[in-house]
Amino acid sequence: MTKTIILIYGVLSYFVGVAGLISIIAVLGGLAPYGFLWTGQPIAVNAIAWNTALVAIWGFFHSYMARPSFKAMFTKVIPEPAERPTYVLVAGVTSLLLTGLWINIPGVIWSAEGSVIAYALLAVFWFGWALTFASTFAINHFDLFGLRQVYVHFRDQPRPPLNFVKRAMYKYIRHPIQTGVMIGIWATPMMTNTQIILSLGFTAYIFTGLWFEERDLIREHGEDYLAYKKEAGMLLPKIG
Numbered sequence: 001m002t003k004t005i006i007l008i009y010g011v012l013s014y015f016v017g018v019a020g021l022i023s024i025i026a027v028l029g030g031l032a033p034y035g036f037l038w039t040g041q042p043i044a045v046n047a048i049a050w051n052t053a054l055v056a057i058w059g060f061f062h063s064y065m066a067r068p069s070f071k072a073m074f075t076k077v078i079p080e081p082a083e084r085p086t087y088v089l090v091a092g093v094t095s096l097l098l099t100g101l102w103i104n105i106p107g108v109i110w111s112a113e114g115s116v117i118a119y120a121l122l123a124v125f126w127f128g129w130a131l132t133f134a135s136t137f138a139i140n141h142f143d144l145f146g147l148r149q150v151y152v153h154f155r156d157q158p159r160p161p162l163n164f165v166k167r168a169m170y171k172y173i174r175h176p177i178q179t180g181v182m183i184g185i186w187a188t189p190m191m192t193n194t195q196i197i198l199s200l201g202f203t204a205y206i207f208t209g210l211w212f213e214e215r216d217l218i219r220e221h222g223e224d225y226l227a228y229k230k231e232a233g234m235l236l237p238k239i240g
Contacts, residue, residue, distance in 0.1 A: 014147055055197065
């Protein structure tokens with residue numbers, strides 16, 4: 001029964017995580033409004049401070065819960081197979097709250113709407129998110145989102161650790177998922193005062209998170225990862 005509950009929990013967490021990611025893409029792409037969870041007027045606070053706090057809280061959970069030290073502590077409280085689904089669940093919920101409670105700020109920084117440049121930027125925008133999605137499958141999408149963990153636990157099968165692999169875009173870029181996100185948050189035909197805080201906040205999170213992640217990867221894979229750093233760029237292909 002416990003295995004069934006963990007499996008259901010993992011599947012539900014997966015869909016919440018995907019919904020959170022879709023909400024970010026939707027508001028950036030103009031397919032959904034910022035602050036869609038407000039039923040009336042947003043609360044009377046400084047919009048810049050509020051939005052900055054939202055992205056800071058989002059970044060904290062995404063980064064802190066991914067650290068090995070947190071995982072080791074957390075798995076003393078919950079079953080180990082449920083650890084990654086919990087991360088995905090929290091990531092999805094915080095992403096929905098981030099976009100749904102965002103407060104609009106008047107003003108436009110740049111606009112290329114109605115021009116050839118706008119269509120080019122939209123193409124780059126969707127390419128970035130396609131790269132992010134494809135990059136999850138180039139490693140192991142189902143492990144990344146916690147489904148592999150709960151499935152093998154449900155089947156009572158051993159779960160060997162994933163091998164360190166360099167395939168597809170990972171041959172040239174060490175973190176193509178983040179590369180796609182960086183493209184997606186900046187390649188927009190219109191940059192508003194509403195979006196700029198989100199774009200800047202995500203950029204700060206990516207570089208801060210990658211500093212910790214690279215440190216963890218070196219500790220885990222040692223010389224293999226140090227050699228990989230010489231072969232592939234962090235966010236852009238290494239030339240020469």
